[in-house]
Amino acid sequence: MTQLSRRELLRSAALAGLALPALSACATPAGNGGAASSAPAAGATSAANPLGFAEDKPLEIWIFDGGFGDGYAKDVHERLLQAKHPKLEIKHNATKEIAKTLQPRFAGGNPPEFINNSGANAMDFGALVQDGQLADLTPLYDAPSWDDPAVKVRDTIDPNAIELGSYDGKPYVLNYANTVWGIWYSQKLFEAEGWQVPKTWTDFLALCETIKKAGKIAPFTYAGKHPFYIYETILTLAAKIGGKDVLKNIDNLQDGAWKAEPVKQAAAAFAELGSKYLLQGTAGLDHVQTQTAHNKGQVAMLPCGSWLENEQKDSTPADFGYAMFPLPDFGSSDALPYGTLHAQPGEEYVVSAKSANPNAGLEYMRAMLSKEGAGTFMELVSTLTVVKGAGEGNTLKPGLKSAAAALNAAGDNAVWFLFRKWYVELHDEVAAATGQLMAGKLTVDAWADRAQRKADAIKKDTSVKKFSR
Amino acid sequence: MNHGRTRFVAGFLVIPVALYVIYVIAPYAQAFYIAFTDWRGVNASPRLVGLENFQRLAADNVFWKAIGHNLILLVLMPILTLGIALFFAFLLNAGGRGGTGGIWGSKFYRVVFFFPQVLAVAVVAALFQQVFRPDRSGMLNGPLIALGFEPIGFLSSTGVAFWSILAVLVWQAVGFYVVLFSAGISSIPRDLFEAAAIDGAGGIQLFWRVTLPLLWDTIQVGWVYLGIAALDVFAVVWVMTAEHGGPDHSTTVMAAEIYRTAFQYFKFGYASAMGVVLFFFTIGFATLALRLSRRERIEF
Missing domain, CATH: 3.40.190.10 (Periplasmic binding protein-like II)
Known part of the structure; x- marks a missing residue:
């Protein structure tokens, strides 16, 4: 081996310094992608480290x-x-x-x-x-x-x-x-007007009628640009009428799940609400616009999840007093009792x-x-x-307190659905169809048909992984 | 000698060609390959499924709807944009008294017309969301409601939303073509206009007999640009409409469906199949447009 000159030595040292991190940067992912991933190098487990992770790795x-x-x-x-x-x-x-x-x-x-x-x-x-x-x-x-x-x-x-x-x-x-869904209102407004939280669907419609007659504000709205907000409510009501299996069947893409009677009843109920009691222009407003209208006292009620109070904290008047109530009883033969709510x-x-x-x-x-x-x-x-x-x-703030109380009262009667996460395509189609249902451009049967058709198509699509619960 | 020259030329070409191959040709080729797989974006080895994606595409109502919208845009967007832009450009440059100058205040208008072009598409979309708002805060609906009319669901009614989109697209594009055509008109020798005016041509005749024929090349370029833009419409639809192409798919376009399928449904294979269809539409249109509008150049 020939003797290195001083310059060569310096140059090779500099090159080595450059090459080393580069090499190690290449080596890391390759090592992970290969054999290492099948058996992650677990450290020893101990009381302080029960899962045995490697403390020396970031x-x-x-x-x-x-x-x-x-x-x-x-x-x-x-x-x-x-x-x-x-x-x-x-x-x-x-x-x-x-x-x-x-x-x-x-x-x-x-x-x-x-x-x-x-x-x-x-x-x-x-x-x-x-x-x-x-x-x-x-x-x-x-x-x-x-x-x-x-x-x-x-x-x-x-x-x-x-x-x-x-x-x-x-x-x-x-x-x-944890998120709890319900119908949100201002405690201050309800107290001032003497409005009661409705316990039955008849009371709910009567309340809407009272508010509408009074003429000062609109009874109900939802984020029209994001019809998820209203199909969520429809499905929760469907579960209340027909039991938890209604939603389970929908999630599991069962044949005819969307055409089940409770689903159609719930859809018809909200379609009626949509045709009579919505804030003007609801279909073209998004969640921020409707929620701000709510804060400004232009509309009395809207369906939302328990993030609402936090989301609106900058535009809510100090004494607004956010609170929510679960969906009212639809009929005497409801499968699930009063207090049932969508908690997810x-x-x-x-x-x-x-x-x-x-x-x-x-x-x-x-x-x-x-x-x-x-x-x-x-x-x-x-x-x-x-x-x-x-x-x-x-x-806790009033809205969060009200949501926590509702969740507590619901106990085992919490319902949920997962197709929104499992099959985003189905979510999009149901949202689109529900927007049309609420606008009165789609009948309940046509709405159910569309949802069912999409569910069937996904069931047949081999490239989409199916889940069940 | 000759060898040296080849090397010289190749030396200049190698970098741009390599960049083009790596960043344009290769992704296209890859998209064609992915279109035949059921790749969902995260796995390293997609499965080949043959023509399945294309078969599904043929039965996909929403995608056909999107194609339909693109085709309507392809026809109407260039016609409206070019028509309005020509009209304005003519007024700004030759619409004044005697057919020689622009109308009064034309310099000011020229700047104003160009404003929309300067705004980012997302800004335009957000702006028009406010213009089209369905309640009292809406720029158009506010006065309507104040006058006691029902508000129009510019973006929330399935029958209206698409036309609102078209209006925004045209509004945004016109300014650029006004400037383009103004440049074209100002390069037409003044004496042609003057001669025509002396021969007794009015404003309308000047436009049809002088301006239009002499601008034909520029119009042709504008037509191809706008056609391709119409096939590629995405941002305005995505940002401005409910449900990104809604309500109920009433404003959706091919690019929006591709984006949704790829980045929301994570069906990259299927989305690439859509991309392949869009590719052929674009290539087909460009070829067709250049063929059909070929015409003898007038020298002046």
């Missing part, structure tokens, strides 16, 4: 920067986790465009560990599950809880949350926030199975599900969570 977190922002993750959950595991490197990221940012990472085989896959631009859960991209959350649910090692994580949260995040019986998605754990978090340190993602979820993690989250973003007893002793 944890990359992506939060959807939507209604909740991303501050809660940084200030609450990441802080909690870091305090427990000071050695773990946490890489925090936030985006409004989850799919655009992260989908290439999945396709490229180096996905981040933890993702808040939420918002209008979320990745399709069905496609992710189908391709084995999501980590099974069973080890998390069976792990000891953050606050009390004697209790499993599974027992500290709403069981619906686990069921809702399951695909073919396996939990893949953590639904963290939501705001999805996932851990990617093919990431470098999936168990660290699970540990992060364990921190989220702690009493402190959930309680502070509730306070910060003003929403319910799936953690039992979280936020106890916190002072």
Whole structure:
């Protein structure tokens, strides 16, 4: 070997310095995509680290920067986790465009560990599950809880949350926030006018008639540009009339599920409401416009989820007094009692199975599900969570308080549907048809036909993975 | 010598050609391949399904509706835009007394007409959402309601929404073509207009007999541009309408369906099949338009 000159030595040192990080950058994803992913290098489990994640590998977190922002993750959950595991490197990221940012990472085989896959631009859960991209959350649910090692994580949260995040019986998605739907009104307005919360459909229509006759404000509206807001209500009423199976059949794409009598009855009921009592121009207004009209006292009631109070906090008069009521009894033969409501754990978090340190993602979820993690989250973003007893002793705003009380009163009579997540195409078609139903351009039968036709088409489409519950 | 020259030319061409191949040709080729798979965007190895996507496409009512809308736009958008732009350009340049100058204030109008072109499409869409609002805050419906009429669902009524979209597209495009045609008209020698005027031609005759024939090349280019733009309409529809192409698919276009199928339903295979159809529409239109409108150039 010839002796290196000083210049050559310097040059090769510089090159080596350049080449090394480049090489390691190439090596990391390749290693993950290969054999390493099939058997993630799990560290030893211990009381402090029950999930056995690798403390020497970083944890990359992506939060959807939507209604909740991303501050809660940084200030609450990441802080909690870091305090427990000071050695773990946490890489925090936030985006409004989850799919655009992260989908290439999945396709490229180096996905981040933890993702808040939420918002209008979320990745399709069905496609992710189908391709084995999501980590099974069973080890998390069976792990000891953050606050009390004697209790499993599974027992500290709403069981619906686990069921809702399951695909073919396996939990893949953590639904963290809890959402309750109902008809929202201003307590101040109702008290001032002497209006009572209606308990039956007849009372409800009578109330609408009273409000309409008074002529000052419109009785009812919904986000016309997003007919989901009203088909949600129709389906909840359908479940109340016909029982939980009505929605289960719809989710399972059963033949004729949309043409079931309770579904048609509920659709007809709201179509009637739509033809008589809507705020002028409802069909062309979006959720912000209708909700602002509500705050301004131009309309008395609108259907929405429990995020409403927080979403409207900048335009709500201080003494507005948000409150919600569940759908009234439709008839005496309703399958489910008064108080039945649509409650759905939501705001999805996932851990990617093919990431470098999936168990660290699970540990992060364990921190989220702690009493402190959930309680502070509730306070910060003003929403319910799936953690039992979280936020106890916190002072809740009137709307959140009303929603929490309604959820509590509903008990086991909480209904939900999943086709909106499972089959986005069906959601779009039902939304489009429902908009026309409410505008009086589609009969109830034609509406049911369209939904059923789309459901049948999806059932036949072999490229779409089917789910059932 | 010759060899050296080839190398010289190749040396200049290699980078642009490589860029073109990598960023234009390769994605097209890939899209054609993906159109024959059931790829859902996340898996590394899509399954080949043959012509299944195209068969499904043939029975997809919504996509046919989108094609129909694109075809209506293809016909109406160029006609309306070019017609209005020609009219304005003529008034601005040759519509004044005696047919030699523009009408009064033409310099001001020229700037005003160009405004929409400067605005980003998303801004235009958001702007017109306000113009078309169905309640008292709507620029058009506010006065209607105040006069006691029922508000018009410019964007919420299935029978009206598409025409609202067309109006916005034309509104946005006109300014550019006014400028284009103004440049064209000002390059026509003044003495042609003067000679025609002396021979007794009025404003209308000047327009049909002098301006239009001499502008034909420019119009032809505008026609092809607008035709392709009509086939590619996306942002205005996506941002402005309810349900992104609604209500009830009444305003949807091919590009919106492709975007929805790919990025919301994650059916990249099916979306690519739609893309292939759109590709052939665009290529077909461009070829046809250039063939049909070929005409002898008038030298001046």
